[in-house]
Amino acid sequence: MKNFLSELGHNQDDYVVNCDNQSTIHLTKNPMFHSRSKHIDVRYHWIREALDEKKLKIEKIHTDLNWSDMMTKLVPTKKVEDCCEGAGVVVPFFN
Numbered sequence: 001m002k003n004f005l006s007e008l009g010h011n012q013d014d015y016v017v018n019c020d021n022q023s024t025i026h027l028t029k030n031p032m033f034h035s036r037s038k039h040i041d042v043r044y045h046w047i048r049e050a051l052d053e054k055k056l057k058i059e060k061i062h063t064d065l066n067w068s069d070m071m072t073k074l075v076p077t078k079k080v081e082d083c084c085e086g087a088g089v090v091v092p093f094f095n
Contacts, residue, residue: 001015002015002055014057015055015056015057016056016057016058016059017047017056017057017058017059018058018059018060018061018065018066018068019058019059019060019061020060020061020062020063020065020066020069022060025058025060028047028048028051028058029048029051029058064082065086067083067086067087068083069083070083070084
């Protein structure tokens with residue numbers, strides 16, 4: 001994605017991943033192995049390397065401000081409306 005953006009002439013120093021799950025943030029920063037994390041496929045551990053190499057930064061955001069929720073889980077209509085508005089998506093049938 002970084003290369004794609006630079007080809008478009010948009011150079012960005014910091015890439016921030018917003019996360020509304022505190023446990024996930026702790027898991028990315030602490031490679032501790034425990035019963036709940038043992039089932040995570042090894043190919044998903046690349047994010048720890050990206051954080052160590054300062055390619056990404058993870059920031060905690062409030063659930064109400066997480067606009068990607070509408071794409072990752074079942075949410076009520078009001079939440080979809082809020083997510084669309086926050087993401088700048090115009091959906092005619094909500095108006």
